[in-house]
Amino acid sequence: MALLQVAALAVSFAGRKVVEDLSFELLEGEIGCLLGASGCGKTTVLRAIAGFESLLGGQIVLAGRQVGSAQGQTPVQERGIGMVFQDYALFPHLTVSANIAFGLPNKDAKKIAELLELVGLSHVEDRYPHQLSGGQQQRVALARALAPKPRLLLLDEPFSNLDVELRERLGQEVRAILKASGTTAILVTHDQREAFAMADRVGVMHDGALRQWAAPYDLYHEPADRFVANFIGEGVMLPARLSGPNCIEFELGEICRTVPIECGIGAEMEVLIRPDDIVHVDHSPLKAEVVSKVFRGAHFLYTLALPSGHKVLSLVPSHHNHAIGEAIGIEVECEHVIYFKAE
Numbered sequence: 445m446a447l448l449q450v451a452a453l454a455v456s457f458a459g460r461k462v463v464e465d466l467s468f469e470l471l472e473g474e475i476g477c478l479l480g481a482s483g484c485g486k487t488t489v490l491r492a493i494a495g496f497e498s499l500l501g502g503q504i505v506l507a508g509r510q511v512g513s514a515q516g517q518t519p520v521q522e523r524g525i526g527m528v529f530q531d532y533a534l535f536p537h538l539t540v541s542a543n544i545a546f547g548l549p550n551k552d553a554k555k556i557a558e559l560l561e562l563v564g565l566s567h568v569e570d571r572y573p574h575q576l577s578g579g580q581q582q583r584v585a586l587a588r589a590l591a592p593k594p595r596l597l598l599l600d601e602p603f604s605n606l607d608v609e610l611r612e613r614l615g616q617e618v619r620a621i622l623k624a625s626g627t628t629a630i631l632v633t634h635d636q637r638e639a640f641a642m643a644d645r646v647g648v649m650h651d652g653a654l655r656q657w658a659a660p661y662d663l664y665h666e667p668a669d670r671f672v673a674n675f676i677g678e679g680v681m682l683p684a685r686l687s688g689p690n691c692i693e694f695e696l697g698e699i700c701r702t703v704p705i706e707c708g709i710g711a712e713m714e715v716l717i718r719p720d721d722i723v724h725v726d727h728s729p730l731k732a733e734v735v736s737k738v739f740r741g742a743h744f745l746y747t748l749a750l751p752s753g754h755k756v757l758s759l760v761p762s763h764h765n766h767a768i769g770e771a772i773g774i775e776v777e778c779e780h781v782i783y784f785k786a787e
């Protein structure tokens with residue numbers, strides 16, 4: 445059963461709707477994420493779930509009980525929701541243990557020890573927040589929020605004060621902690637890597653609306669619309685033509701897949717080509733010119749110009765170090781073909 449149901453949620457500020465007709469469900473033990481650019485309404489949804497915003501429409505149901513609607517709201521403190529914020533909000537004059545104990549009414553020492561162990565901070569329990577790294581401080585905040593065993597944990601940009609590399613690693617760590625404690629959680633972020641590292645379900649938001657709510661893999665490989673296709677991952681749209689009921693033809697050849705589209709044969713289409721769809725093969729007769737390249741350690745991300753002048757991206761193992769201007773062999777390897785009717 446869904447632990448959280450958000451249905452047709454609408455929130456407005458001073459007569460301006462900032463969230464509209466937004467619906468999703470989260471199962472018990474799942475980690476969800478609202479992903480979107482700054483100002484799209486992510487935090488407002490989180491605050492509405494917590495009970496800090498009154499609703500213009502829709503409803504929020506938590507553990508089978510309606511906690512919010514336009515008609516009324518269950519007070520914040522009665523929802524059993526925990527929160528972790530980007531600034532950690534730790535008490536600077538309290539030790540790690542005392543910060544965690546703050547979330548426990550009976551200050552049970554055994555429980556504190558368990559939480560310290562869960563977040564891997566037993567060895568620094570007597571330190572003060574300023575003696576910890578950013579990642580450690582975030583784990584204290586997490587332990588403190590988990591202490592009262594919330595029904596649902598809300599995390600608002602929890603890693604935004606940390607550097608990019610650390611975010612992805614900490615995202616995985618926090619995911620493991622939430623899974624180990626069986627906590628249902630919702631994360632808000634504008635960072636795709638963080639969303640993918642942590643969440644079972646990700647919702648892509650744009651302008652107050654939820655464009656797609658799906659597993660990260662499906663968002664990447666089966667985006668619901670052009671916005672999601674462009675927002676998630678990298679890629680370019682190339683002109684194409686529907687050449688058969690399940691086939692599409694474009695500059696680099698014909699690709700057939702089983703999902704049909706409601707368009708007549710010959711219809712003008714656009715196909716999304718991801719960097720992992722273009723494979724570098726030295727001896728391939730199909731050549732493309734290296735326009736630019738970005739070194740990413742294990743890979744180069746090449747921008748390649750096709751004979752038509754259209755450009756594609758290609759992710760190539762970095763021992764294939766080609767010069768700008770060089771023509772290199774490529775092949776198309778599309779497992780999931782994403783295409784839309786041309787605009």
Ligand SMILES: Nc1ncnc2c1ncn2[C@@H]1O[C@H](COP(=O)(O)OP(=O)(O)OP(=O)(O)O)[C@@H](O)[C@H]1O
Nearest residue numbers: 457458462480481482483484485486487488489634
């Ligand atoms: N209390 C408020 N009063 C008026 N407008 C508000 C209020 N809170 C948020 N907004 C507006 O609502 C819109 C959505 O804000 P929200 O903070 O939910 O976006 P966000 O996606 O979380 O952005 P960010 O990633 O920058 O935090 C923005 O246009 C914002 O200016």
